[in-house]
Amino acid sequence: MTQSAPSTQFPLLRGAVGRWARGWNNIGRQAQFYGLVIAGTKEVLVRYKAELIRLVAQMSLGIGALALIGGTVVIVSFLTISAGSLISIQVFSQLQEIGVDALAGFASAFINVRIVAPLVAGIGLAATIGAGATAQLGAMRISEEIDALEVIGIRSIAYLASSRVLAGIIVVIPLYCLTCLMAFVSTRVGTTAVYGQSTGVYDHYFYTFLNPWDLLWSFLQAITMAVVVMLVHTYHGYVATGGPAGVGAAVGRAVRTSLVAAVTVTLFVSLAIYGQSGNFNLAG
Template identity: 65%
Template sequence: MSVGLASKQFPRLRRRFAGWSDSLDRIGVQSQFYFRTVGSIGAAVIGYRAETVRLIAQMSMGTGALAVIGGTTVIVGFLTVSTGALVAVQGYNQFADIGVEALTGFASAFFNVRLIAPLTAAVALASTIGAGATAQLGAMRINEEIDALEVMGIRSVAYLASSRVIAGVIVVIPLYCVAVVMSFVSARFGTTAVYGQSTGVYDHYFTTFLNPTDVVWSFLQAVSMAVVIMLVHTYYGYTASGGPAGVGEAVGRAVRTSLISAAFVVVFLSLAIYGQSGNFHLAS
């Protein structure tokens, strides 16, 4: 029986295989774009330095009305302040139920570094820097500005996508410093000033269980998430279609995909780093 005859006799099976085929095609197209973007990083650094520096300034402090409040830096700071306060509230109350509320400093040193700060920074990056990059590239695509760049001999992938990946990786380093510091300060303030725990007790357990190696691994997680988030958002913006409504749809899909991808990055890196030994000793 020929394939064409089988597809006519079994239309439901044909639709199912067509859906799988389309999904594999999309994965292949995305992978090809990601490889092109990463491979063009050198060209972006050498040939488009001014554009890369402009993007770094725009992503860090913002432009226009966003620059008044400090751009992404302040947004990340406020997000991590709230999550650090939650560590103080939940940690102190949960530990107090079993009489070991002094270990709230341990909760801040352990959970903020390994899970809370990286995931909060990922949400902030995807919803601010990433969404902005998708909207910008999508608007350029529907206005045929990307085609105009190609006509002028400018390598659009390196100029638009690779430069944004570089800028995202550079910007995430000070942003993540702000995120970690604000989460630590917020947790300490909530525990000592609000709940009245001694600062000496809190600092003792915090410094005892804060492993500098964990902080380094946490920065590695943040940089890895920044690469993945910027790759996803530049792809959806670069391939947007359908007018302004298509750009909005591309932003929504990019944010959803990047958040899921960032969660997978945190999970797999955490398994690779802490999965076997945990790098943790409560008796210390």
């Protein structure tokens, strides 16, 4: 009698070990790619400044038909207006039930700065700029344009991926400022104009609890989120395979991953900065 090979005796175990090994290999490839992208940012600033400027203009205001509506700026503005209006609706009605509706200004200064503004900026970056970057790099990969860049002596990771990460960081700076302003304005208008709260009461509690340090930490959170989102999207676009259908699948995977990463960054950065207590005192 002949003995069967171990692979045929334990097919489920072999499959589980294979999936585990492929998962770790994938993590290693991503970590290597992210390291090369971050290392290539210096080369972008030295050799590819024109490409960086072009990408910043494309990401912020859009190109072609998208430029007519302002590109990412307008899209993120509408997202933030919706989020700020939802805060004014939910917070004011909930606070009114317990008789402290005057604290609606405090809720705006607390929630918009720490959660809504950076998270909406990250989601807008992932859904517009990030998805576009994945589609562009994926199309270049399947049409062998990336291989052509390597042949003529251009470092494709620095030229294509590092430049997009830097452009995303540059674009998120005014984008975050816009999201903050739109969130503040929409919440204030919803609370004072729709629900009829006094503007003086709202402004008093808003400015009392608006901490400038929270704005700085929130800005740092938005920058961190932009780096993570752009790294994820450039990786999935750079390694896309399988033709146009494969590029579409890569965009879907990148958007799902970046949205999870945005929420995860918000959670861990908030815990690292503010702690479990929130680092505030409801007084004054």
